[in-house]
Amino acid sequence: MRTMNLLADIRELLLPRVCPVCGKLLMAGEDVLCAFCAIGLPRCRVVSIEDNQLLRMIWDKADVRKGTTFLSYNHYSPYHNLIIDIKFHGRSDLAVTLGNWAAAEAEKQGFWKSVDALVPVPLTRWRRWRRGYNQAEMLAKGMSEVTGLPVLNLLKRTKNRTPQSRLKGEARKKNAEGIYSASVPNEWCGKTFVLVDDVMTTGATLAACANALQRADKDATICIFPLAYAG
Ligand SMILES: [Zn+2]
Numbered sequence: 122m123r124t125m126n127l128l129a130d131i132r133e134l135l136l137p138r139v140c141p142v143c144g145k146l147l148m149a150g151e152d153v154l155c156a157f158c159a160i161g162l163p164r165c166r167v168v169s170i171e172d173n174q175l176l177r178m179i180w181d182k183a184d185v186r187k188g189t190t191f192l193s194y195n196h197y198s199p200y201h202n203l204i205i206d207i208k209f210h211g212r213s214d215l216a217v218t219l220g221n222w223a224a225a226e227a228e229k230q231g232f233w234k235s236v237d238a239l240v241p242v243p244l245t246r247w248r249r250w251r252r253g254y255n256q257a258e259m260l261a262k263g264m265s266e267v268t269g270l271p272v273l274n275l276l277k278r279t280k281n282r283t284p285q286s287r288l289k290g291e292a293r294k295k296n297a298e299g300i301y302s303a304s305v306p307n308e309w310c311g312k313t314f315v316l317v318d319d320v321m322t323t324g325a326t327l328a329a330c331a332n333a334l335q336r337a338d339k340d341a342t343i344c345i346f347p348l349a350y351a352g
Pocket residue numbers: 140141142143144145154155156157158159
């Protein structure tokens with residue numbers, strides 16, 4: 122134990138941990154964010170998990186039963202760094218922790234009732250390989266640690282097209298449809314799945330994934346849980 126502490130101290134000295142939001146050194150006992158930034162997390166509280174702004178964005182594109190989110194996404198807020206870190210800076214650990222927090226918050230809303238599994242939005246194989254992990258899968262892993270639900274990689278991103286972040290509105294919707302395909306094993310047919318992603322903007326990606334799952338299993342019930350919502 123003593124050796125472990127010593128190693129942790131040496132590691133701390135060589136690679137000091139900093140808060141991804143404000144950049145300050147983390148103190149002992151501060152986990153991934155400094156206490157100040159942890160308190161100020163821009164939580165996005167949905168009024169109802171069955172009728173809210175996320176669902177209204179997606180209902181014209183896909184049949185989705187319920188949905189929630191954890192954070193309000195604002196490109197100009199320093200909290201934007203959380204998303205950058207989990208996507209581009211190799212912080213899969215941060216994604217798992219954020220998944221833990223998001224799942225615990227959703228538990229208070231009764232969101233996990235009757236859910237059978239978590240399904241991450243996939244990356245292309247090439248991007249998954251380059252990044253070393255899929256951030257949506259890491260978020261789902263964090264959610265799984267809290268809920269005990271399995272993470273099922275039922276979706277595949279089949280075509281490599283323009284990244285959604287470069288497109289707007291109708292172009293996003295068109296771009297997203299046809300990119301995803303799904304296969305649902307017999308024992309998972311007719312179940313309730315929660316689609317997990319990092320940020321929801323127009324909902325085009327989540328809708329395309331929901332439609333792909335329902336093409337593979339018409340009896341599937343789909344719910345959505347992006348970590349953050351850019352509403
Ligand atoms: Zn901070």
